[in-house]
Amino acid sequence: MDDLLLARSLFGTTMGFHIIFATLGVGLPLLILVAEILYQKTKDIDYAVMAKRWTKGFAVLLGVGIPSGTIAGTQLSLLWPGFMEVIGTVMALPFQIEIYAFFVEALFMSIYVFAAERISPAMRILSLTFVVFGALASAVLITNVHAFEGTPAGFNIENGEIVNVDPWAAFFNPSFFVTALHVALSAYMTGAFVIASIAAFKMLRTKFDTAVYNFHKKALMLSLIIGGIFSIATAVNGHESAQLLHEYQPEKLAAAEGLFETQSHAPLAIGGYTDRETQTVKGAIEIPWVLSFLAGNSFDTVVKGLNDFPEEYWPPLFVHTLFNGMVLIGSLLILLSIFGFIWNKFLKKDRFPKILMWAIVAAGPLAMISIEFGWIFACTGRQPWTIYRILSTENSVTSATNLATLFVLFVVIYIVLSLAVVLVLLYYFKRNTVMNDLARANEKNGPLLSTNT
Numbered sequence: 401m402d403d404l405l406l407a408r409s410l411f412g413t414t415m416g417f418h419i420i421f422a423t424l425g426v427g428l429p430l431l432i433l434v435a436e437i438l439y440q441k442t443k444d445i446d447y448a449v450m451a452k453r454w455t456k457g458f459a460v461l462l463g464v465g466i467p468s469g470t471i472a473g474t475q476l477s478l479l480w481p482g483f484m485e486v487i488g489t490v491m492a493l494p495f496q497i498e499i500y501a502f503f504v505e506a507l508f509m510s511i512y513v514f515a516a517e518r519i520s521p522a523m524r525i526l527s528l529t530f531v532v533f534g535a536l537a538s539a540v541l542i543t544n545v546h547a548f549e550g551t552p553a554g555f556n557i558e559n560g561e562i563v564n565v566d567p568w569a570a571f572f573n574p575s576f577f578v579t580a581l582h583v584a585l586s587a588y589m590t591g592a593f594v595i596a597s598i599a600a601f602k603m604l605r606t607k608f609d610t611a612v613y614n615f616h617k618k619a620l621m622l623s624l625i626i627g628g629i630f631s632i633a634t635a636v637n638g639h640e641s642a643q644l645l646h647e648y649q650p651e652k653l654a655a656a657e658g659l660f661e662t663q664s665h666a667p668l669a670i671g672g673y674t675d676r677e678t679q680t681v682k683g684a685i686e687i688p689w690v691l692s693f694l695a696g697n698s699f700d701t702v703v704k705g706l707n708d709f710p711e712e713y714w715p716p717l718f719v720h721t722l723f724n725g726m727v728l729i730g731s732l733l734i735l736l737s738i739f740g741f742i743w744n745k746f747l748k749k750d751r752f753p754k755i756l757m758w759a760i761v762a763a764g765p766l767a768m769i770s771i772e773f774g775w776i777f778a779c780t781g782r783q784p785w786t787i788y789r790i791l792s793t794e795n796s797v798t799s800a801t802n803l804a805t806l807f808v809l810f811v812v813i814y815i816v817l818s819l820a821v822v823l824v825l826l827y828y829f830k831r832n833t834v835m836n837d838l839a840r841a842n843e844k845n846g847p848l849l850s851t852n853t
Contacts, residue, residue, distance in 0.1 A: 404794060406803040407479045410810060412779070414472050416772055417814045421465030423771050426535045426584070427591015428458045429509075431623065433528040438622075440521045446615045449837045450622075454595070455513060456832075457825060462509075464821050471810075479803075482796035483786045489562045490555045490570045491548055498541040505534025539587065540580040544571065546778065547579035551648045552787050574648060578640050585634040586774065590767040592627030593733060596620055597764030600757045602834075608751065612834045620760070621744055627763075628737025635730055639694060646695035649788060650704040652781040655715040656723040657691055658684070659705045666691040666703040671724060674717040679707075681720065715781045722777040729770040736763055 432454045439447035477484050508530035516524055554570030556563050599620035606613045645653035653659075658674040658681035659666060668691040672684030692701040706714055736759055743749050743756070752760075782788060786796040 403801055403803060404797050406807055407797045408793070410803060410807045411472075411475050411479055412776070413807070413811060413814065414468070414475055415775065415779075417818075418465065418468040418472050419771060419775050420768060421461050421468060422539060423587045423590050423768070424461050424594065425458070425465050426539045426587035427589070427594070428454055428461070429505075429528065429532045429535050430588050431591055431595055431626065432458065433525070433532050434622065434626065436525055436528055440525065444618075445838065445841045446618050449615065449834065449841050450619055452841075453829070453832075453834070453837065455509075456828060459509075459513065460821060460824055460828070462506075464817055468814075468817070478800075479798050480786065480796045481798055482791060486555075486562065486787060486791060487545065490565055490567065491545055493567045493571055494541040494544045498538050501534050501537035501541060503534075505531050505538060508534065536584055536587075539583050543579060543583045544573075544576055547575045548573050549785075549787050550579075550778075550782055551575040551644070552790055557790065575644050578637065578644055582634065582637050582641060585630050585637055586771060589627055589630035589634050589733065590764075590771055592623040592630065593760075593767040594764040596623035596627055597761050599623060600752075600760040603752075604754070604757055604761070611838060615834055615838065621740075624737045624740045624760075627733065627767075628741060631730060631733040631737060635734065638727075638730070642694050643696065646701075646703065649782070651706060651709045651713055652715055652719075653695065654704060654706045654709075655717055655719050655781060656777070657681075657703075658717070658720045659691065659703060660707050661705040662702060662708050663705065664692055664700050664702045665689045666695070666701075668694065669720070670727075672720075674720045676717055712784065715783050719777050719781045722773045722780075725773045726770050726777065729766045729773075732759075733763055733767060733770075736760055 432451050435447045435451040435454065438444065439451060508527045511519070512524060512527040512531065516527075519527070548570055551574040552570070553573040554566040554568070596619075599616045602616045603613060603620065606616060642653065645656070655674075657666075658669050658672070660679040665688065667686040667688050669681040669684040669686050672681040674680075675682050689699045692699050692703055695701050695703050736756070740752065740756065740760065743752060784792055784794065786793045
């Protein structure tokens with residue numbers, strides 16, 4: 401591997417690891433807030449226990465998300481000095497505000513965790529609302545840098561110098577709102593389906609119609625409803641994202657669909673793989689005219705093909721597979737949530753079919769895989785540019801060599817951290833079971849959020 405590929409692999413691995421905790425760090429607080437509101441409204445102790453248990457899990461994930469995010473920020477400076485020179489001049493604002501957003505999240509989460517028994521119900525809900533806001537703002541501000549990379553604005557480069565800098569124009573770049581919304585919707589969707597996976601797995605291993613079974617069933621239905629709402633919203637937002645690509649990064653859209661020739665009434669290619677030699681998507685199912693409609697809300701929309709661009713500007717063609725993976729998983733999540741809701745609410749069945757339950761168990765990991773696909777697609781699909789059509793990745797990278805040792809060491813660190821997270825969560829929830837939490841919460845004046853051990 402050459403130094404450029406090593407630098408990309410190192411930073412890509414760091415982001416692939418961090419994005420797990422960042423996504424759950426945005427998605428879980430909303431679930432906790434909803435559970436807390438339901439408890440205050442219904443006084444159903446199950447929802448209070450849900451809020452408690454999800455908060456404890458969130459705290460563990462946050463403990464790894466913070467250092468992994470710090471590592472990512474450090475690697476940006478060390479591995480991509482050319483990129484950070486532009487960002488430091490033009491887009492320093494989101495980085496600075498993000499610190500305050502994280503401060504708000506951490507402060508109010510501390511209040512909720514350590515003072516929940518001593519503050520009023522309204523203050524508990526308000527604290528969680530600020531946690532949700534801080535987590536979302538932190539993610540949006542950081543992701544806005546990525547939006548800026550794809551649709552740069554607010555500066556010019558003249559004779560190699562950055563001039564005419566307008567930080568707010570850079571901040572509110574053309575893809576800011578769509579990208580920010582996509583981050584929020586997909587994180588809420590993923591957080592909900594991760595909870596749904598755990599609840600479904602526990603239901604499969606718990607005796608039917610017991611207090612613990614019914615607890616997990618409530619958690620399942622709550623997360624399926626939230627996950628379904630946000631999975632549908634994510635799909636709608638994905639349509640807007642495709643239109644942005646059509647307008648601002650047409651070669652990325654062409655690579656995503658394996659389209660080589662510019663045409664109207666362009667077909668949507670589902671599945672298969674892109675063959676550079678034959679310039680076709682082999683094994684794909686083509687739906688006539690649909691890509692043109694997705695790109696411009698009209699079947700007459702002309703979609704540019706890859707052959708309209710120099711080949712050195714082509715993104716890697718495997719992004720077609722990533723794009724299809726996102727769409728396939730997103731469609732499955734929508735179907736699962738709708739079917740589960742209908743089965744429980746309208747058909748009023750006591751038990752879910754086992755095949756549905758196992759599909760829901762798989763939904764959480766699949767949702768996270770979809771997040772990984774989306775992140776890789778977004779960044780790899782922009783290649784060979786770090787800042788689209790302005791700064792190439794080749795001109796952004798550090799001149800340092802011998803990155804292979806760092807790459808191996810960081811991979812080992814991420815494996816150790818992953819194992820540590822899993823072991824800590826298993827240990828904690830083994831010592832603090834749902835049955836114990838329910839018994840403790842049902843005690844007269846018993847504390848709801850303190851641990852059993």
